[in-house]
Amino acid sequence: MAAPPSDVYSRIEASFRKQTVMTTLGAELVLAEQGRVSIRLAYRDDLTQQNGYLHAGIVSTIADSACGYAALSALPQGHEVLTVEYKINLLSPAKGTAFRADACVIRSGKTLSVCRAEVFAEQDGNETAIAAMTATIFAVAERS
Amino acid sequence: MAAPPSDVYSRIEASFRKQTVMTTLGAELVLAEQGRVSIRLAYRDDLTQQNGYLHAGIVSTIADSACGYAALSALPQGHEVLTVEYKINLLSPAKGTAFRADACVIRSGKTLSVCRAEVFAEQDGNETAIAAMTATIFAVAERS
Amino acid sequence: MAAPPSDVYSRIEASFRKQTVMTTLGAELVLAEQGRVSIRLAYRDDLTQQNGYLHAGIVSTIADSACGYAALSALPQGHEVLTVEYKINLLSPAKGTAFRADACVIRSGKTLSVCRAEVFAEQDGNETAIAAMTATIFAVAERS
Amino acid sequence: MAAPPSDVYSRIEASFRKQTVMTTLGAELVLAEQGRVSIRLAYRDDLTQQNGYLHAGIVSTIADSACGYAALSALPQGHEVLTVEYKINLLSPAKGTAFRADACVIRSGKTLSVCRAEVFAEQDGNETAIAAMTATIFAVAERS
Numbered sequence: 001m002a003a004p005p006s007d008v009y010s011r012i013e014a015s016f017r018k019q020t021v022m023t024t025l026g027a028e029l030v031l032a033e034q035g036r037v038s039i040r041l042a043y044r045d046d047l048t049q050q051n052g053y054l055h056a057g058i059v060s061t062i063a064d065s066a067c068g069y070a071a072l073s074a075l076p077q078g079h080e081v082l083t084v085e086y087k088i089n090l091l092s093p094a095k096g097t098a099f100r101a102d103a104c105v106i107r108s109g110k111t112l113s114v115c116r117a118e119v120f121a122e123q124d125g126n127e128t129a130i131a132a133m134t135a136t137i138f139a140v141a142e143r144s
Numbered sequence: 145m146a147a148p149p150s151d152v153y154s155r156i157e158a159s160f161r162k163q164t165v166m167t168t169l170g171a172e173l174v175l176a177e178q179g180r181v182s183i184r185l186a187y188r189d190d191l192t193q194q195n196g197y198l199h200a201g202i203v204s205t206i207a208d209s210a211c212g213y214a215a216l217s218a219l220p221q222g223h224e225v226l227t228v229e230y231k232i233n234l235l236s237p238a239k240g241t242a243f244r245a246d247a248c249v250i251r252s253g254k255t256l257s258v259c260r261a262e263v264f265a266e267q268d269g270n271e272t273a274i275a276a277m278t279a280t281i282f283a284v285a286e287r288s
Numbered sequence: 289m290a291a292p293p294s295d296v297y298s299r300i301e302a303s304f305r306k307q308t309v310m311t312t313l314g315a316e317l318v319l320a321e322q323g324r325v326s327i328r329l330a331y332r333d334d335l336t337q338q339n340g341y342l343h344a345g346i347v348s349t350i351a352d353s354a355c356g357y358a359a360l361s362a363l364p365q366g367h368e369v370l371t372v373e374y375k376i377n378l379l380s381p382a383k384g385t386a387f388r389a390d391a392c393v394i395r396s397g398k399t400l401s402v403c404r405a406e407v408f409a410e411q412d413g414n415e416t417a418i419a420a421m422t423a424t425i426f427a428v429a430e431r432s
Numbered sequence: 433m434a435a436p437p438s439d440v441y442s443r444i445e446a447s448f449r450k451q452t453v454m455t456t457l458g459a460e461l462v463l464a465e466q467g468r469v470s471i472r473l474a475y476r477d478d479l480t481q482q483n484g485y486l487h488a489g490i491v492s493t494i495a496d497s498a499c500g501y502a503a504l505s506a507l508p509q510g511h512e513v514l515t516v517e518y519k520i521n522l523l524s525p526a527k528g529t530a531f532r533a534d535a536c537v538i539r540s541g542k543t544l545s546v547c548r549a550e551v552f553a554e555q556d557g558n559e560t561a562i563a564a565m566t567a568t569i570f571a572v573a574e575r576s
Contacts, residue, residue: 018194021202049209050162056227057205058165064201065193083200084544085568087231087375087519089402089422091395106420107379111543112516112570114377114420132394132402134377134422136517136568138544228400229424231375231519233546233566235539250564251523255399256372256426258521258564276538276546278521278566280373280424282400306482309490337497338450344515345493346453352489353481371488375519 008033011077012069019065027062029069030100035108037069040100054094056131059101063088063117063133066103071113071137074105079139084112086135094130096121101133113137152177155221156213163209171206173213174244179252181213184244198238200275203245207232207261207277210247215257215281218249223283228256230279238274240265245277257281296322299365300357307353315350317357318388323396325357328388342382344419347389347407351376351421354391355403359425362396367427372400374423382418384409389421401425440465443509444501451497459494461501462532467540469501472532486526488563491533495520495549495565498535503545503569506537511571516544518567526562528553533565545569 012032016022022029022039025047031038039062041054049055064083072081103117119131156176160166166173166183169191175182183206185198193199208227216225247261263275300320304310310317310327313335319326327350329342337343352374360369391405407419444464448454454461454471457479463470471494473486481487496515504513535549551563 015194019192019199020189021191021193021199024190045164046168047165048163049165050159050224055163055165055205055209056230057201057208060204060208061199061201064204065199080194082237083234085231085233085517085546086200087229087422089229089395089424090227091402093226106417107377114379114517116420129394132404132422134375134420136377229373229402231566233539233568235546250561251521258373258523260564273538276548276566278519278564280521303482307480307487308477309479309481309487312478333452334456335453336451337453338447338512343451343453343493343497344518345489345496348492348496349487349489352492353487368482370525371522373519373521374488375517377517378515381514 006033008073012037012073021061025058025061032069032073035070035074035105037066037073038100038102039066040098042098043096054099056090059094059099059119059131060088062099063101063119063131064135066101066117067115067133067135068137070103070105070115074108075139078142080142082138082140084136084138086133088131088133090131092128092130094121096123098122111139113139150177152217156181156217165205166209169202169205176213176217179214179218179249181210181217182244182246183210184242186242187240198243200234203238203243203263203275204232206243207245207263207275208279210245210261211259211277211279212281214247214249214259218252219283222286224286226282226284228280228282230277232275232277234275236272236274238265240267242266255283257283294321296320296361300325300361309349313346313349320357320361323358323362323393325354325361326388326390327354328386330386331384342387344378347382347387347419348376350387351389351405351407351419352423354389354405355421355423356425358391358393358403359401362393363427366430368430370426370428372424372426374421376419376421378419380416380418382409384411386410399427401427438465440505444469444505453493457490457493464501464505467502467506467537469498469505470532470534471498472530474530475528486531488522491526491531491551491563492520494531495533495551495563496567498533498549499547499565499567500569502535502537502547506540507571510574512574514570514572516568516570518565520563520565522563524560524562526553528555530554543571545571
């Protein structure tokens with residue numbers, strides 16, 4: 001990418017790199033702009049449930065981080081976020097060569113934000129929605 | 145253990161072993177009896193979020209499997225389970241040397257079961273409840 | 289309306305009229321087409337919580353029915369629906385002269401459908417999103 | 433009741449009386465002590481869904497208030513509560529002569545509390561669990 005990444009992207013990426021689980025799973029931050037964040041994960045057969053599909057907890061892991069970072073992207077600098085709770089509906093088996101969680105903010109508040117994520121499975125150039133999450137995110141001012 | 149494992153335990157364990165993500169994370173099936181299943185995971189610093197706590201998605205991974213297997217444990221043989229949806233509240237930071245998800249069935253149905261899990265962090269001989277999940281589980285007859 | 293109502297509208301309305309709580313609350317079915325249903329409720333000061341806002345349970349009542357009917361609208365004739373579970377985030381105080389729950393289907397299945405609703409408060413010609421729901425709906429073939 | 437009601441009960445009851453919807457539905461506060469609140473509602477055929485069962489939204493209304501008041505009961509005086517979100521699983525049809533929502537606190541925090549409620553249907557001296565709720569409650573200091 002020739003152009004320098006936006007401030008939003010840099011802030012999100014700095015936190016993303018501290019989430020060691022993202023490296024362990026091989027997840028990538030593919031989009032981070034004001035109010036919208038996407039995280040992508042390639043299929044790995046060591047992350048599955050009993051039928052060979054990506055485990056719902058791993059689907060949740062990328063969707064939860066995408067929601068948290070979407071909330072963070074809409075807050076002023078100097079904040080951190082924590083997930084209060086989330087709910088995920090598994091719409092279809094998590095079957096594909098890669099998975100992408102697209103999150104957006106539906107309410108941005110000083111203390112609480114609400115975000116939604118949809119997770120898509122990619123296969124043979126097609127995308128299928130496999131999960132829908134709603135998350136409540138708590139904002140905390142960073143200790144400096 | 146001198147006594148042979150119960151039928152319930154054997155059935156659950158057989159499926160648990162097929163969940164490759166459990167091996168990848170180092171999770172163990174520590175209890176599986178009629179209506180109750182517990183899964184335990186030792187802390188690993190490659191499974192954390194940005195503050196060094198276990199990532200909520202990983203907490204969910206063991207809680208979701210515990211819920212699914214609790215539902216399975218209450219069904220007649222020859223069934224498999226799929227998670228329809230779950231909701232998790234993160235009660236405290238996932239800080240500890242190990243984590244245990246204890247799930248139980250609150251409704252067992254032919255098609256749909258509802259399970260609850262609590263996740264505890266273990267540290268210095270103490271246990272703290274860090275998360276509470278409610279999950280809806282779908283039962284499918286195994287193809288033979 | 290000069291044009292005759294669609295089949296979908298007639299089917300939904302027939303069931304809506306059997307929901308006695310809708311009449312009791314004064315809720316109206318304002319839209320019912322394939323995959324989308326809206327229900328509207330005028331503010332009443334006998335339906336509030338302690339601050340004079342519409343009670344979250346009443347907000348849920350119209351959103352839940354809108355979700356159920358959105359699911360029903362996407363099923364073949366001869367089905368009924370039951371709510372398995374729902375989750376609602378209250379985004380802002382339910383303050384307004386009227387409220388409208390707009391639901392749509394995000395997964396339509398033979399047994400289970402997943403719907404989303406957003407609830408808007410109307411005041412002085414403006415609309416504010418006050419709640420977001422995700423619901424899992426069970427389809428049952430009507431006994432004839 | 434010969435003994436004077438506890439402080440907790442008085443505080444909760446004062447707020448309960450301001451919830452006009454409780455009077456409209458005919459709901460009663462039947463228990464309010466530190467960390468535990470129960471609300472009861474007699475069956476009424478003008479509060480049903482299409483099959484004559486109590487509408488899930490009305491079940492939610494008493495469960496949500498019970499959760500909010502359970503959270504309030506565990507806070508120091510001078511606070512009010514608002515529901516952030518809740519999730520309810522409908523376990524069985526809401527069929528009975530009366531319904532009781534029993535809520536308890538599972539996490540009490542300065543800003544956020546988490547409560548659970550179970551709703552029971554009463555019929556012929558038996559009780560059936562018909563719903564399970566988890567709610568996140570926000571505490572605000574009352575303006576004086």
